[in-house]
Amino acid sequence: MKKRIPISAITRLCMVFRLCDELLFQGQTSISSTGIGKRLGVAAHTVRKDLNFLGEIGDLGSGYDVAKLRLHLANTLGFNQVRKACIVGLGRLGSALLKYDRFGPCGFCVVAGFDTNINRIETIRTDIKVYPGYEMADVVRHAAIDLALITVPAGAAQGVADELLDAGIRGIVNFAPIVIDTGACAVAVRNMNVVNEMRILASLMTLGAE
Amino acid sequence: MKKRIPISAITRLCMVFRLCDELLFQGQTSISSTGIGKRLGVAAHTVRKDLNFLGEIGDLGSGYDVAKLRLHLANTLGFNQVRKACIVGLGRLGSALLKYDRFGPCGFCVVAGFDTNINRIETIRTDIKVYPGYEMADVVRHAAIDLALITVPAGAAQGVADELLDAGIRGIVNFAPIVIDTGACAVAVRNMNVVNEMRILASLMTLGAE
């Protein structure tokens, strides 16, 4: 690899990848950097710079071939191999995610759900296997699960994360409203916090109104 | 206002605000920039720079008074006034959000849910009023709703957004896997997309492994 890709570029490239699927579905086989920029709300320069991290890929004069672009993105970012994921905490949000049917088509396989509440794991109706919390570390290790979505209450999140890290998890999407400490582990954490996003919007409203 | 606060700083300040609540709950009344940094996974310099956007606020020598800090954040970012929110699309995710009970304590009041599917709005059990989709614009306008959480399928998201923008919405949290075009409207949109976050993690795993 010539150069490290900045995280902001990675984020956008993931969006481009999703866009490719959308375009292919709509039957559009080619698109320019300007076109991508419009669809993603990003400047055309930025799109070109980002895509250059994959090497030269565009067809001069006529933009990018969507299928080819998608393939290169998949190769570079590792979307070819299916990543195994699990959901920790099967409350309303966790259950909703467990039943979400778009992970598969997107290249992720949710192989397990966990909850400390035995009642919950017995009443959930789903094809995905659900386990009591104390089996988590074992299952994660044995099934070689890559990603965990943490949807437990704030108070339990750090503990769960510690267990997951110890079990060799490779990445975490954290829905709990706390910042997870990964200690020495070089494991990436992505935080998704609705309230925080709403607060950001509220701030922008307040500050924007001046 | 002396200077515009960059969005990255706003994001962090919102996290600091949440941390204040946590600290107060735990009975901690004072904290240093270093302490905040540790809890948030951010450098102490950054914390101080961010907090300076609120003006001079720290007590020299002994850090920041948590309650005072919280108050200043609330004043500057507008967390004093309760913002009204609504949820558009009452599928699994939308329903989960509708039943989420932490919005209130965080200063947001979810006043309405919307869905085009009449069956859904009749079967949902909640204290929050739910309406059929065609009443959305009216309700948003009349109740002066500030924020909308969009949890409809990708194909319907842009249409819903257009309606909301027209009805005078002030901010959008978009859960649909598309980029919303706000046209001329200076309305902020925050995207929350699990699959995209998972893809980012997968990319980092792939690139990190080199």
Next chain:
DNA sequence: GCGTGTGAACTGGTTCACAGCG
């Protein structure tokens, strides 16, 4: 002409370093 690829210029956000005050 349109559209990519890329070195160069720029910008603003982050990091540093230190003055100032309890």
Next chain:
DNA sequence: CGCTGTGAACCAGTTCACACGC
């Protein structure tokens, strides 16, 4: 002596501008 506040230095990422190919 610790910790804040802040101007200055730095740098990553963005934006520009233009050469090149279709």
